[in-house]
Amino acid sequence: MPECPVSKVAGEVAARGAPGLIGAELLKLRTLRSTWWALAATLLTGVGFGLLAGLSHRNAYPGMTPEQRAADDPLFYSLYGLTLAQLALAVFGVFAVGGEFSTGTIRTSLLAVPRRGRLFAAKMTAIAVPACVVSLLTVLTTYAAAQATLGPHAASPDEGRTLRAIAAGWLYLTLICLFAAGLSALMRGTSRALAVLLPLLFLGSQGLGNVPVARTVLQYLPDQAGMVAMHLADEVRDPAFARDYGPDTALVLVVLWTLAALLAGYLTLRRADAE
Amino acid sequence: MCRVIEVRDLTKTYPGGSREAVAGLSFTARPGRVTGFLGPNGAGKTTTLRLLLGLTRPTAGEALIDGCPYARLKEPLRRVGAxxxxxxxxxxxxxxxxxxxxxxxxxxxxxxxxxxxxxxxxxxxxxxxxxxxxxxxxxxxxxxxxxxxxPPVLLLDEPGNGLDAAGLRSLRETLRKLAAEGRTVLVSSHLMAEMALTADQLVVIARGRLLADASVREFTGAKGPGALEEAFLRLTGGE
Known part of the structure; x- marks a missing residue:
C-alpha cells in the first residue's frame, strides 16, 4: 500500500480502533428515539404483564381443583410477561440494524468503516450492551411484579430452579435481541425483518408449538426453546407443553439460532452491494 | 499515486441488468483541479462513484484512490471525503x-x-x-x-441537487477553493453550464462508456460556457 499523507488537521481525541467503532455504534443507538421507546416498552410490557399474570392467578386460585393446584407452577406466572416483553426488545434489534438499510445510513457507515466484518462486529457488540442491561432489569422487575401480585402463591426466590429460570430469561432476552439484529442484516431492512420476526415470536408464544403435528418441528424454534429455558413450557402444568428437550438443551438451541442469524447477517453484509 | 483517483477498464453488470451499468471505463482525476464527471441520467455516474467507494464491487477492472481500493484504506475519512x-x-x-x-x-x-x-x-x-x-x-x-x-480527495455525487442560486454559487466557490488547496475533487453532475463554471477537467460518459476526457477549454474552445452544452448534447446524442 502506498504511503500517502493522511490529514492530521482534524484533532484526535477519542479512542480509535475497536473501542472507537463500538463507541460510534453506541452513539448511534443513543441518538435515536426509537431506541429509548423500544427499551422502555420492553421493561413496561414485562412488568405490566407480570402484574396481570400474578393478579389473575391469585383470583383464579380459589376456583382451582386440588389436582390443578398440585400441578401448578408459580414460576409460570412470574416470568410469563417476558414472552411479550421479548417482542419490544426484538423490535429494538430490528430498528438498530434494519433502520440503517431502510434509511440509507448503511452507505455512510460503510464509508467510515469499509471493512464490513469490523462494522458488523462493532454494531452487534453495541447492541448487546443495552440488550444485556435491559434484559436483566426486565427479568428482575417482571419477576418482582408478579411475585407482588401473586402474594401467598409466590415462588420461592432462593430455589435453584427459580434462579436458573431467571438467569435463563436474562440470557434468552439478550440473545433474542441479537437474533433479531442478525436477521435484520440478512433481510436488509426494517419492514422485511419485522414481517419474518413478529409472526415467528408472536404466533409461537400463542401456542403454535402445542399443535401436535406441528410440534415435532416447531418446538425447536427460538421462542419455543426460550419458553423451555425459562421453565414456561412445563408439561406437569399443561401436557400440551411437552417438549422433546430440557431447559439446558433449550439454551443451547437459542445460542445456535442466534449464531446462525448473526452469521447469515454478516455474510449478507459482506457479499451484497450496498444500494 | 497519491491523491489520484484512477478508474481502469471498470465494468459493472448488475444481476438481472439488461446491459452493463459501467462498461470498460477508464479515466484519472488529478490533484489541484476540479474534475467534472458528466453524463445524462442513467449514464453510470453514481455506479462509478459507488465502485470507487467500495460500496459496490466491480465485475471487472479497478477503481483506485491513492493507488488502493477504498475498502483497504486505513482511516478512509481522513483520505477521502464522499x-x-x-x-x-x-x-x-x-x-x-x-x-x-x-x-x-x-x-x-x-x-x-x-x-x-x-x-x-x-x-x-x-x-x-x-x-x-x-x-x-x-x-x-x-x-x-x-x-x-x-481529506485530500473528494468524491461528490450531484452536490448541487436541491441548492438555490446562492447555494450553488457558494458550492462552486467551495469546490474551487478545495482544488486550489491541492485536493483532488471529482464532482458528478448532469448540469453542463454549472460544470463549465466549476470544473477544470471534464470526463463525459454515456451508457457506461467514456465519451470524452478533456479540459473545459478544449471543450468550449473560445466560445464560452454555452458551447459546452452543445458539445455535450452532440456527444451524448441528445439523450
Missing amino acids: LLESGGAHPGRSARDHLRWLARTHGISAARVAQVLRLAGLAEVADRRVAGFSLGMRQRLGLAAALLGD
Whole structure:
C-alpha cells in the first residue's frame, strides 16, 4: 500500500480502533428515539404483564381443583410477561440494524468503516450492551411484579430452579435481541425483518408449538426453546407443553439460532452491494 | 499515486441488468483541479462513484484512490471525503449527532464537528433532526460529513441537487477553493453550464462508456460556457 499523507488537521481525541467503532455504534443507538421507546416498552410490557399474570392467578386460585393446584407452577406466572416483553426488545434489534438499510445510513457507515466484518462486529457488540442491561432489569422487575401480585402463591426466590429460570430469561432476552439484529442484516431492512420476526415470536408464544403435528418441528424454534429455558413450557402444568428437550438443551438451541442469524447477517453484509 | 483517483477498464453488470451499468471505463482525476464527471441520467455516474467507494464491487477492472481500493484504506475519512445522493443521514438523528458518530469512528474531535457545521452553514440547525431538513440542507450536511476528516480527495455525487442560486454559487466557490488547496475533487453532475463554471477537467460518459476526457477549454474552445452544452448534447446524442 502506498504511503500517502493522511490529514492530521482534524484533532484526535477519542479512542480509535475497536473501542472507537463500538463507541460510534453506541452513539448511534443513543441518538435515536426509537431506541429509548423500544427499551422502555420492553421493561413496561414485562412488568405490566407480570402484574396481570400474578393478579389473575391469585383470583383464579380459589376456583382451582386440588389436582390443578398440585400441578401448578408459580414460576409460570412470574416470568410469563417476558414472552411479550421479548417482542419490544426484538423490535429494538430490528430498528438498530434494519433502520440503517431502510434509511440509507448503511452507505455512510460503510464509508467510515469499509471493512464490513469490523462494522458488523462493532454494531452487534453495541447492541448487546443495552440488550444485556435491559434484559436483566426486565427479568428482575417482571419477576418482582408478579411475585407482588401473586402474594401467598409466590415462588420461592432462593430455589435453584427459580434462579436458573431467571438467569435463563436474562440470557434468552439478550440473545433474542441479537437474533433479531442478525436477521435484520440478512433481510436488509426494517419492514422485511419485522414481517419474518413478529409472526415467528408472536404466533409461537400463542401456542403454535402445542399443535401436535406441528410440534415435532416447531418446538425447536427460538421462542419455543426460550419458553423451555425459562421453565414456561412445563408439561406437569399443561401436557400440551411437552417438549422433546430440557431447559439446558433449550439454551443451547437459542445460542445456535442466534449464531446462525448473526452469521447469515454478516455474510449478507459482506457479499451484497450496498444500494 | 497519491491523491489520484484512477478508474481502469471498470465494468459493472448488475444481476438481472439488461446491459452493463459501467462498461470498460477508464479515466484519472488529478490533484489541484476540479474534475467534472458528466453524463445524462442513467449514464453510470453514481455506479462509478459507488465502485470507487467500495460500496459496490466491480465485475471487472479497478477503481483506485491513492493507488488502493477504498475498502483497504486505513482511516478512509481522513483520505477521502464522499457525498452520495440524499446525504446518507438517518432522518431521526440531528445533524450534529450524525457527524458526531462519524467523527467517533476516526477519533475526530467535537471541535472539528462544530467547525464543519459552521462551514456548511448548518450551525443554527445543528441540533434539529434531519427529517425536517430540506434537500439543500441535507446536501450541505453531506458536504459537512465529506469534509469532516479534512481529506485530500473528494468524491461528490450531484452536490448541487436541491441548492438555490446562492447555494450553488457558494458550492462552486467551495469546490474551487478545495482544488486550489491541492485536493483532488471529482464532482458528478448532469448540469453542463454549472460544470463549465466549476470544473477544470471534464470526463463525459454515456451508457457506461467514456465519451470524452478533456479540459473545459478544449471543450468550449473560445466560445464560452454555452458551447459546452452543445458539445455535450452532440456527444451524448441528445439523450
